[in-house]
Amino acid sequence: MVSIIIPVYNEVKTIKSLLSCVKKVQIKDLRKEIIVINDGSTDGSGKILRGIKGITLINFSRNKGKGAAMAAGLAKSKGDFIITQDADLEYDPNQYGDLLRPLLTRKSEVVYGSRYLYLKKKHINVSWFHKAHPGSYYLSYLGARFLTQVTNFLYQTNITDEATGYKVFTRKVANQIIIESKRFNFCPEFMQGTGNGKG
Secondary structure, three states: OEEEEEEEOOOOOOHHHHHHHHHHOOOOOOOEEEEEEEEOOOOOHHHHHHOOOOOEEEEEOOOOOHHHHHHHHHHHOOOOEEEEOOOOOOOOHHHHHHHHHHHHOOOOOEEEOOHHHHHHHOOOOOOOOOOOOOOOOHHHHHHHHHHHHHHHHHHOOOOOOOOOOOEEEEHHHHOOOOOOOOOOOHHHHHHHHHOOOEO
């Protein structure tokens, strides 16, 4: 089984479409467990989530941050494999098969998705001065690229998107992860816990 963990904070415009897509994705020989953490949303996302069947919903009464949401999702998960999925539409759930393949073939225990490699394959400019996603903020984009370089230097890795919403790993790795950070700073902490990955 694969557990798909989706932290949600004020994603009223995208969450319904995203979950519809996640439910439709077929992953060969694997059942899906969809765990959604409503991180104290104030825009109506929580109301939408309460009306959606086929998900395990965790509700925070106030916003605690993405790190806290991920920790809650991991603690609830039962899958042999775990996928993290952001609640916006920046990432395509139809890529789950590609992300899981190195784990299913035992070539790796951790895979990081990459917005930049994905767009590069489509021959879209992904230089430092061109945003990978039209809806992202430019300074956030530059910050993510810089953090990726720092992470590769510190941990001797070769990833292209440290802050990616797609982190895929085995249950064995999940059992070794302890997330103490409450907000987005959980990403480097997560990297340290999983060791070297691909992506």
